[in-house]
Amino acid sequence: MNKPTLLDVARAAGVSYATADRVLNARGGVAEKSIQRVQRAIEDLGYERDLHAANLSRRRTYAFRFLVPQGDHAFFRELRHSLEAERAPRRSNRISIFVQEIPALDPEALADALDRIQVSDCDCLAVVATDAPRVTQAITRLTAQGMPVITLVGDAAPDARAAYVGIDNVMAGRTAGRLIRLAHTGRTGRILPVVGALTARDHRDRLDGVREVLGEPGGSLDLMAPVAVQDRADRMRVEVGQALRAAPDITGIYSIGAGNRALIEIMAQLPGQRPFVVLHELTPVSRDGLERGLIDAVIDQMPAREIAVALDVMKALADGRDLATAARDITPTIYLRDNLPVPGRQGDTT
Amino acid sequence: MNKPTLLDVARAAGVSYATADRVLNARGGVAEKSIQRVQRAIEDLGYERDLHAANLSRRRTYAFRFLVPQGDHAFFRELRHSLEAERAPRRSNRISIFVQEIPALDPEALADALDRIQVSDCDCLAVVATDAPRVTQAITRLTAQGMPVITLVGDAAPDARAAYVGIDNVMAGRTAGRLIRLAHTGRTGRILPVVGALTARDHRDRLDGVREVLGEPGGSLDLMAPVAVQDRADRMRVEVGQALRAAPDITGIYSIGAGNRALIEIMAQLPGQRPFVVLHELTPVSRDGLERGLIDAVIDQMPAREIAVALDVMKALADGRDLATAARDITPTIYLRDNLPVPGRQGDTT
DNA sequence: GGAGAATTGAGGGACGTCAATCATTTTTTG
């Protein structure tokens, strides 16, 4: 009735505990036919090793390291905050979380940090990656040396990293595009895309996505040339203000990056019917914008959930478990003013 | 450096292991000043009991029971499927899941089932509740007898149950309303709400939600009287077909319950510009409708996530942990054709 | 100061696994 133990397996296989243990842990020195019998017994009894007892016995702990960008951008601040929030509950599951902050938007600095990582430093590494040659190379090295590496939020080295946890930015852009189309049902319009910089892969992907959807047949929307604001509110204020004066017939704005505080302020001051606005990341600022009706939709990648999923995936990797059983799908989530989560915690697990 | 053990605590407190153990597990027979010193040491060292070792030692297993409605409605089928999917991974964490199917839409049958549950049957109970007096009474009894009860998907006995895991249906209705408003930017329209039955609390809530939003100032949408189709596709086909013939100027349909296969078929056959359609629950049928562009948005309560969250909450309750640390917020999620999750698993944890 | 009660210490046997050691049995090989 109860879960079978390894002793049950040994008895069922007609071998000693020691032999069953040798098979289970692949210690070698076991005759082929004994291996068969033990595996047969494991099958028959539905034996599963008690991971907790095993970890207890071998004093195993899990050391997981995260390389995340520095800086005060709301998204990464939230990401780091979620990591801190997971620290205590995970700790009681023998998981230690190490967070290392890396200069943002600097592939070389990231590669340097990756190069300094030793296999002995941790059991699994998660890195907010930028797809640069040296980064790919460093990830490949770590993987080759036996350390599982996952990419978080941004992907790189798709052949080497064990998994990517994050949204598909083309999908996110398409989702924004769909919302914009919805809001233009039965009318034409001009849409202004605002990016941080077109050199950023994620921004290009989102732009591609929105372009795909707006270009679908049946639409009559004019996607303007993107304005780049370096993720800065001051640039946003200037550039978007200028664009709106130059083209007062703008009916929609898709802000792909950061600096949205200024965008929301502009909307607050705009006389008459404001354009339809979609932007990314649920932050205190964007939440406030939604609640005050100054913007229409926020596309969020749920950083807390990303961290939770990343930790689950890392645990699975460290245990040598099959990744298929770990959910790692993160879908861009749409927030309108009516389905905002309660400000507290959401998406974490224990 | 390593996590302190109870032996470390005992030493730090200047007492024996036995005394520290007596304090930790409140076995009594300890002098007040010793209690103080041990608690002090626990604080100082940041000691946390190793739950896995403790469970191992006391052979603790968790028995969680779920009362879910029978029937082949896609949502509950998905809910039951998610429960099955969680069975194996949870089992290896000493959690046994028992699922008991209850006649759907039958508060009396549910109350009967609840009445038959003994405290010894399980460590925590999750029930898809209907807010009926006998149900409330049964939940109150179980709680009083010391079994934590949570409500799932549907709430009842808010004073007695330990937590509710599920979406806020008013919020879901509001979200639908917001989407409908978005899709009617700059134009007027008539919206047809379709419910299963107005006796169902969740349907009423959703209807209230959509009414709230459509009634907000600045709108010019006419919310028609709801049509009831008993969650059945055949009724849906008849009723909605009739409504569309009677009022060809319908510009939006909000389907609050089930039977959407027929709704999608109707949309496929409609000549010209079809109405804007929002419905609930991501199922193979609704997913297909989205992908084929026959409907516009699906509001989903993410059953897999609900189950995962419910299990986490139940574990926390069974361990006597603080519920605050368990995320239990489920927000209605919006799916458009562009942010559909990969059909496989999503939202589960291990 | 002494009896009785309260408190404390010491220890042991679980729980299921790991990672050893050492002795014994079986198989292989020349």
Next chain:
DNA sequence: CAAAAAATGATTGACGTCCCTCAATTCTCC
């Protein structure tokens, strides 16, 4: 067939906790 090699069995002490017993110490109160 004997010696060497391979395989197996038996056993042990962790890991951190629970739960129990028994004895020793300290305290309380008359």
